[in-house]
Amino acid sequence: MIYCGNEKGSALLISLLLIAMLSILAIMTVKSSNTDIDLTFNQLNTDKTFYIAEAGARRAIVQLNADPTWTAGYSSVAFNNGTYTVQIIDSSANAGLKDTIVIISSGWTISAQAVIEMAVIPAYNSPFKSALFGDDIVELKNGMSTDSYNSDSGSYAATQDTLCGDVGSNAGIVMHNGSNVGGDVVTSSDSSSLDINAGATVTGDIKYNVPKETLDPIPQSEFDIAEAYNDNVSGISGSYSYNPSSHAFETSSTVTLSDGTYYFSSLILKNSAELLIAPGAAVKIYVTGDIEIKNSGGVNAGGTPGDLMFLSQGDLVLKNSGEIYAVFYNPDGDADLRNSSDFYGSIVANTIIVHNKAGFHYDRSLGSKRLGGNIGFAAVAWRQRS
Structure with missing residues (x-):
């Protein structure tokens, strides 16, 4: 029986190349997964800060309904592992607004910020819409x-x-x-x-x-x-x-x-x-x-x-x-x-x-x-x- 030593060497080389390629692929997959995790984390934080800012704006509307003269706003209020700050701008600060009030609510988490501007107007009872x-x-x-x-x-x-x-x-x-x-x-x-x-x-x-x-x-x-x-x-x-x-x-x-x-x-x-x-x-x-x-x-x-x-x-x-x-x-x-x-x-x-x-x-x-x-x-x- 005749043995071919060159064939054994080629098989070993191919095996090593395959192992190397699989290792590279595994590393790339891990890096991609880490990137996806980072992107998902960032998106979650972005969404979270938006909802924190929205919560501040909604709370401001509730306060205005209780006291239409309220203009104090809120500063660094803790909410859902973040904070919000609310500023109120009305006709006393900007005469052009007349009856409109602008609520500026900023939400923060550790790595993200969101700012919402909301325009609100007074609601009135108008019952005479029918004959x-x-x-x-x-x-x-x-x-x-x-x-x-x-x-x-x-x-x-x-x-x-x-x-x-x-x-x-x-x-x-x-x-x-x-x-x-x-x-x-x-x-x-x-x-x-x-x-x-x-x-x-x-x-x-x-x-x-x-x-x-x-x-x-x-x-x-x-x-x-x-x-x-x-x-x-x-x-x-x-x-x-x-x-x-x-x-x-x-x-x-x-x-x-x-x-x-x-x-x-x-x-x-x-x-x-x-x-x-x-x-x-x-x-x-x-x-x-x-x-x-x-x-x-x-x-x-x-x-x-x-x-x-x-x-x-x-x-x-x-x-x-x-x-x-x-x-x-x-x-x-x-x-x-x-x-x-x-x-x-x-x-x-x-x-x-x-x-x-x-x-x-x-x-x-x-x-x-x-x-x-x-x-x-x-x-x-x-x-x-x-």
Whole structure:
């Protein structure tokens, strides 16, 4: 047998080369794994600092909601194995910001930093986004109708539209034969809460299971302040009856209210009586009892609805052929619009019933009308600074 020594040497060399290549490959794999671990660690730290910075900004919003005048910010607050520092910039530091507040929140960990800028604005309660809104049942009888116009843009005749006269409820809506809603019909309940007769008309959409509207009653403190400080004596001109002890008010004639706040336990306009608002005046009327506008009575007739606000703890009755240009708010009270009456503005009540041939004309300019003061702050924009 012949042995070839050169073949043995070649096999050994090849084996050594393979071992070397495998060793290099193993080293490269380990280095790659270490690099991946480093990258993952860095990414985790980057993400962590972002969330730390965001936590600082969110905490600042909570503090602003508790105290709208707060501007102190936070310095090096420990959070989730890191820290955040928050700076508040408002109109006191930058007049151009007006109502906007800028929150600058910086988050740190051992090896990373993130900075968030968040713009927040005050939030207000604007409940007058519908022609009629009931916390409970809204009932629309034969021949009644809703539509809309915009007092900011012109007269009813010039801006009238068969849309936006929406009717909403947190409960049920009943539309009888011949009733007409020039807008949407909306409820936060399910479809079974809508009882719409085949002969009724809705020009907009029919919606259900929408988010429920929160309707808070006017705080008692506001009524107490209105009782103590009002214009009942100096602000009313014309022929009327007013009892300063009981605060009951009624008239069978024409009276005019000047700019200011009024407080009554009840308000009654007898047949064909008129309640006018002085030119350019803005009037709030707090009523602890009921408001009754009798047949052919007029309230702010031809005026701007947003200039007259009824804030009530009782009910509203607008009798046959009566006319009101105003807003009415009492989520615990009832509103009753009788035959052939006309209401220009917006109503928020517990239950609402609109009788035959009554007309409701929503003023679209009321959609942004505020009720009360700032109810908190909401973020409208943010960015992460590099």
